[in-house]
Amino acid sequence: MRLELSGISKTFGAHRALREVSLAVPEFQSLAIIGPSGGGKTTLLRIIAGLETPEAGLLCIDGQPMSFSQEFLLAHRRSIGTVFQAYNLFPHLTARENVVLPLVKVHGVPASAAHEIVDTLFERFQLSGHADQRPAELSGGQQQRVAIVRAIAIKPRFLIFDEPTSALDPEMTAEVLDFIADLRGEGRDLIIVTHNMGFARQVSDHCLFIAEGRVLESGCSAELFSRPRHPLLVKFLAKVLRY
Ligand SMILES: Nc1ncnc2c1ncn2[C@@H]1O[C@H](COP(=O)(O)OP(=O)(O)OP(=O)(O)O)[C@@H](O)[C@H]1O
Numbered sequence: 001m002r003l004e005l006s007g008i009s010k011t012f013g014a015h016r017a018l019r020e021v022s023l024a025v026p027e028f029q030s031l032a033i034i035g036p037s038g039g040g041k042t043t044l045l046r047i048i049a050g051l052e053t054p055e056a057g058l059l060c061i062d063g064q065p066m067s068f069s070q071e072f073l074l075a076h077r078r079s080i081g082t083v084f085q086a087y088n089l090f091p092h093l094t095a096r097e098n099v100v101l102p103l104v105k106v107h108g109v110p111a112s113a114a115h116e117i118v119d120t121l122f123e124r125f126q127l128s129g130h131a132d133q134r135p136a137e138l139s140g141g142q143q144q145r146v147a148i149v150r151a152i153a154i155k156p157r158f159l160i161f162d163e164p165t166s167a168l169d170p171e172m173t174a175e176v177l178d179f180i181a182d183l184r185g186e187g188r189d190l191i192i193v194t195h196n197m198g199f200a201r202q203v204s205d206h207c208l209f210i211a212e213g214r215v216l217e218s219g220c221s222a223e224l225f226s227r228p229r230h231p232l233l234v235k236f237l238a239k240v241l242r243y
């Protein structure tokens with residue numbers, strides 16, 4: 001897919017979360033967004049997902065300009081699979097119901113077809129034995145896999161992940177990251193915000209470094225991680241890779 005931003009700004013109160021961000025990301029399958037806390041990563045992701053509207057600027061996805069009318073945004077949101085930090089499943093629904101419900105209620109899939117989709121995906125992602133458990137009865141890694149299955153069940157144009165493993169312990173993190181790497185292997189388009197530099201480097205073909213509301217570096221991941229240029233990126237990588 002392709003992404004072009006031109007003069008995108010977003011302010012919360014007096015705080016400028018994104019400052020006239022302009023860039024063109026060439027054709028990619030997997031885009032990683034990295035950077036220090038508070039830099040604007042989630043804000044950019046939410047704008048791309050149609051969950052937040054910038055005050056100014058233009059955004060094109062695959063050459064198509066994004067409109068910020070309510071009608072466009074609603075259809076846009078439905079066409080994208082989003083996975084945020086852990087704990088975003090409905091707690092009172094079983095794993096199966098968590099996936100079936102949006103398919104039926106939001107996407108108008110007939111119930112029988114929705115159950116078939118769940119059976120196939122749960123089987124493929126080793127969740128069959130957990131279909132009737134509620135989130136509280138699942139491990140963090142299993143919950144996050146259900147959330148990812150829910151995102152891919154709708155056959156999204158592309159998938160967006162915002163720190164999908166930040167609430168998980170290292171073993172669960174590896175489980176979920178393997179799962180996301182498999183999705184990439186299947187040829188799905190991904191945009192992922194992650195604090196895991198090893199993962200970003202391994203799984204993405206392009207990477208953006210965002211700090212202080214600006215994209216300070218954009219490049220092919222292999223290049224950006226082996227030869228970072230912007231002093232803040234050099235400092236950031238040295239800091240996060242220290243331990
Ligand atoms: N809804 C909001 N209301 C007020 N301020 C906000 C809101 N969302 C984000 N901000 C502010 O905008 C800035 C950028 O936030 P954002 O969540 O995009 O950062 P981030 O790069 O995702 O950080 P982290 O790595 O900690 O998740 C922060 O200073 C944050 O406090």
Ligand SMILES: [Mg+2]
Nearest residue numbers: 041042043162
């Ligand atoms: Mg964030």
